Amino acid sequence: MKYTIDLHTHTIASGHAYSTLIENAKMAFNKGMTIMGVSDHAPKMPGSVTSLYFNNLRVLPEYIEGVRVLKGVELNVLNERGEVDLTLEDMSTLDYGIASLHSPCYDNLGEKGNTLALINAMKNEKVKIIGHPDDSRLPLDLELLVKEAKIHDVLLEVNNSSLSPNSFRKNGRENYLKMLKYCIQHSVPILVGSDAHFASYIGEFSEVILLLESIEFPEELIVNTSESKLFKYL
Numbered sequence: 751m752k753y754t755i756d757l758h759t760h761t762i763a764s765g766h767a768y769s770t771l772i773e774n775a776k777m778a779f780n781k782g783m784t785i786m787g788v789s790d791h792a793p794k795m796p797g798s799v800t801s802l803y804f805n806n807l808r809v810l811p812e813y814i815e816g817v818r819v820l821k822g823v824e825l826n827v828l829n830e831r832g833e834v835d836l837t838l839e840d841m842s843t844l845d846y847g848i849a850s851l852h853s854p855c856y857d858n859l860g861e862k863g864n865t866l867a868l869i870n871a872m873k874n875e876k877v878k879i880i881g882h883p884d885d886s887r888l889p890l891d892l893e894l895l896v897k898e899a900k901i902h903d904v905l906l907e908v909n910n911s912s913l914s915p916n917s918f919r920k921n922g923r924e925n926y927l928k929m930l931k932y933c934i935q936h937s938v939p940i941l942v943g944s945d946a947h948f949a950s951y952i953g954e955f956s957e958v959i960l961l962l963e964s965i966e967f968p969e970e971l972i973v974n975t976s977e978s979k980l981f982k983y984l
């Protein structure tokens with residue numbers, strides 16, 4: 751099984767990432783990836799860019815360094831109503847949004863409130879992916895999240911960075927084991943993301959792959975291995 755798609759990547763525009771789009775695309779090409787999405791942090795993340803940056807992604811060519819580049823954003827979910835920090839108009843030229851909870855932009859509302867925040871974010875027509883639903887510091891009702899992802903046709907991310915030993919997120923492995931079990935039970939697909947903040951991590955999925963193999967997670971529920979599977983969701 752070959753993973754050829756990575757939609758969760760950051761560039762220097764995010765303010766705390768260290769490579770350019772061209773450096774990322776070159777790395778993606780060298781690793782044999784066919785599609786790379788650029789998903790810089792939306793404006794409420796301290797040090798990130800303004801809405802104009804996202805709106806103007808339309809100037810990018812479709813292919814950079816031989817890789818098809820999709821235009822995205824990692825949105826900050828701001829509250830229980832699932833509001834995010836770009837308008838639909840700001841995102842009108844984007845291919846997708848990843849909706850994530852980030853401590854600098856969100857106050858922990860407890861398991862019920864955090865889950866509701868993400869479920870309401872799924873109703874936003876540009877939100878196609880829920881980013882890293884794996885951090886015990888912001889607890890979630892994972893079974894409810896999985897069921898709602900199915901209803902709203904939104905992909906749940908399994909984030910490789912959350913599983914790396916130096917991740918600041920808590921209990922990623924335990925939370926993903928639970929979430930993946932519910933995904934199998936309810937037949938809900940996942941999207942693996944690198945969350946690369948430096949070019950060498952583009953397409954780096956090794957921690958997730960080990961986890962998926964350890965539970966024999968079914969290939970048909972992994973979206974990164976087929977463009978046709980992916981485009982049903984974008």
Ligand SMILES: [Zn+2]
Nearest residue numbers: 824850881882
């Ligand atoms: Zn994030």
Ligand SMILES: [Zn+2]
Nearest residue numbers: 758760824945
């Ligand atoms: Zn990210």
